[in-house]
Amino acid sequence: MKRTVAGAALLAVVLGxxxxxxxxxxxxxxxxxxxxxxxxxxxxxxxxCGRSAELATNIRNAAHILDIGPVLPxxxxxxxxxxxxMAAQGGIISPALGQASTELVAAIDxxxxxxxxxxxxxxxxxxxxxxxxxxxLMVATAGFERACASx
Numbered sequence: 001m002k003r004t005v006a007g008a009a010l011l012a013v014v015l016g017x018x019x020x021x022x023x024x025x026x027x028x029x030x031x032x033x034x035x036x037x038x039x040x041x042x043x044x045x046x047x048x049c050g051r052s053a054e055l056a057t058n059i060r061n062a063a064h065i066l067d068i069g070p071v072l073p074x075x076x077x078x079x080x081x082x083x084x085x086m087a088a089q090g091g092i093i094s095p096a097l098g099q100a101s102t103e104l105v106a107a108i109d110x111x112x113x114x115x116x117x118x119x120x121x122x123x124x125x126x127x128x129x130x131x132x133x134x135x136x137l138m139v140a141t142a143g144f145e146r147a148c149a150s151x
Contacts, residue, residue, distance in 0.1 A: 044091035048101070049148035051086065059083050059104075059141050063134040066111075070129030073115035084108045087144070100140070100147035107140035 042050070062079035065071065088105045092098040111132055118130040 043093055044089055045093050045097055045151065048086065048089060048092065048097065049151060052145060052148040055083055055086055056141050056145050059137065063137055063141075066132040066134050070131045072127075072129050073112075073118070076111050076115060080108045080111065094147070094151060096150065097144075097147045100144040104137075104140040104144045107137040110136055 048055075059080070062083075065075075065079065084105055087101045087108075089101075092101060111134075114132055115130060118128060
């Protein structure tokens with residue numbers, strides 16, 4: 001029963017983005033004769049922290065799926081690829097945010113290492129459900145949120 005619930009939850013997470021309506025394209029800017037004042041472009045820090053709540057929520061939801069019960073290792077890239085890419089973006093200025101992002105990426109990579117550690121010669125990694133330890137991931141997520149909040 002737990003596997004059925006975990007499988008259904010995983011499927012809902014994976015397919016959740018498939019049914020979302022695609023955003024309509026932004027209207028083209030209208031030309032003006034007077035130059036509008038330009039503000040400084042947002043930094044990588046601003047962009048990353050602007051999406052920190054979304055990032056943390058996605059990670060917590062995915063970690064909850066891993067905590068429910070054993071999961072096939074193939075789910076790790078599906079659940080964490082976008083979050084890892086967001087956290088791994090370059091150009092971060094703040095040392096604290098850079099360190100928090102690096103730890104978050106390392107915590108996600110640790111899940112992949114857990115997949116490989118759970119493999120045996122008789123049972124290839126992708127075919128054996130594994131119970132993951134998400135403690136490091138949750139600590140890294142909280143540290144990332146603190147780094148963004150302290151800016």
